[in-house]
Amino acid sequence: MINLWHGIPFKRIGYASQDMVQKLDRxxxxxERCRxxxxxxxxxxxxMATSFYPLSFGEIWNTGLPRNDFILRDFDRLPADMQAExxxxxxxxGSRHLVLLMPTFRNAQEDGYYRFTDEEVASLGDWLERNDAVLGIREHMADNARVFTRQLESLGPLDLSxxxxxxxxxxxxxxxxxxxxYSSCFIDYMLTGKPAVSFAYDxxxxxxxxxxxxxxxxxxxGPxxxxxxxxxxxLETLFEPRTEIERASLEWKRRLFFDHVDDGSSARVVEKVRQLTDCGGMGRPVANMQGQS
Structure with a gap:
């Protein structure tokens, strides 16, 4: 099994996550099931090497993420289902600008999300109207509370679930x-070069x-x-052109997370798998619960 994961983590995951300390053996x-x-x-x-212990550093493949090929690939080369979406x-x-709202998951669910006042909702509505923009809400797929969707319903947001x-x-x-x-979507979003804001209220x-x-x-x-x-x-300065310093800062941050800014990550993963099969290296010793191989 080659684990393609689902993004570039900002929050600690797996073996490195603070809320997983009671489950490290599991x-x-x-x-260990991952090659x-x-x-x-x-x-x-x-x-990733820290998160996926006991895999070794050499078992983390710096290929880039196949999912990001679809951010950078020419539109006419995207699969038909994506073009239809x-x-x-x-x-x-229509002619409106889309502002994505993508909060991360919180364990507390209903009690963990921000509560907007009526005045704050009205303020957001005024900003959207002045900027010919519409809010598109994509709450975390594991979130059952849908707090933002309910609170901001009066703004006519798009359901982008x-x-x-x-x-x-x-x-x-x-x-x-x-x-x-804190959603790690902001890292993938750097590839677009578009503006981003973190509302880190907690x-x-x-x-x-x-x-x-x-x-x-x-x-x-971004801020x-x-x-x-x-x-x-x-938000008031969200659509203003970046300064030279801001452009340089974005480029530096992008280099931290992307060694491959192209649409070839899928091909690099395929090539790594081919190398395994060519040299007969698909298997490797797997330790049991007692640590014996």
């Missing part, structure tokens, strides 16, 4: 900006719960806002 057994795990850069390789989304948008748009890469391609908190408590591999302020490709006032101010 996690290690699960990881390899892929990564996106040298920095990401170190994070894009056409459907374009018809919903995976039930309607399975391929998030299409949302990245057609959006004008991203609003998130920064300290959330990172105590999960832990992060990096300092959010250090790597996020990190800790309350609604900061968030509202960040």
């Amino acid at each position: 996690i290690a057994v699960e990881h 390899a795990v892929i990564s996106s850069s040298k920095v990401d390789t170190m994070a 894009a056409a459907r989304l374009k018809s919903l948008l 995976d039930a309607h748009f399975p391929n998030v890469e299409i949302l990245y391609r057609l959006s004008a900006a991203l609003v998130t908190d 920064h300290d408590s959330y990172l105590l719960e999960r832990g992060g591999f990096y300092d959010l302020d250090f790597i996020f490709p 990190v806002c800790h309350d609604f006032q900061e968030f509202r101010q960040a």
Whole structure:
């Protein structure tokens, strides 16, 4: 099994996650079933090696993530289902700018998400109207609370859940900006070069719960806002052109996470698998629960 994972993690995952300390034995057994795990850069390789213990550093393949091929590939080379999704989304948008709202999952569910006041909702509505924009909400697939969808219903947001748009890469391609908190989608979104804002209203408590591999302020490709006032101010300049310093900062952050900025990650994974089969290296010793091989 070659584990393609589902993104480039900002939050700690697997063996490195603070909320998994009681399950490390089970996690290690699960990881041993993998022949390899892929990564996106040298920095990401170190994070994945930490997360997927007891796999060795050499069993983390820095191929890039196949899913990101669909962010960078020419549109006419995308699969037919993705092109159909894009056409459907374009018809919903019309001439409006799409602002993606993609919060991460919280263990507390209903009690863990931000509660907007009526004044704050009205303020967001005013900003959307002035910028000819519409909010598109894609809450985490494991989230059952749907707090943001219910709270912001009066703004007429688009339902961009995976039930309607399975391929998030299409949302990245057609959006004008991203609003998130700590979701690792912001790392993939760097490939688009479009603006992003982090509404990190529970920064300290959330990172105590999960832990992060990096300092959010250090790597996020835009402003990190800790309350609604900061968030509202960040929105006012969201669509302004980046300064030369801001462009250089984005490029530096992108280099941290992407050694391959192309649409060839799938091909590199295939080539690595071919190398295994060519040299007869598909198998490897697997340790049992007692650590004997």
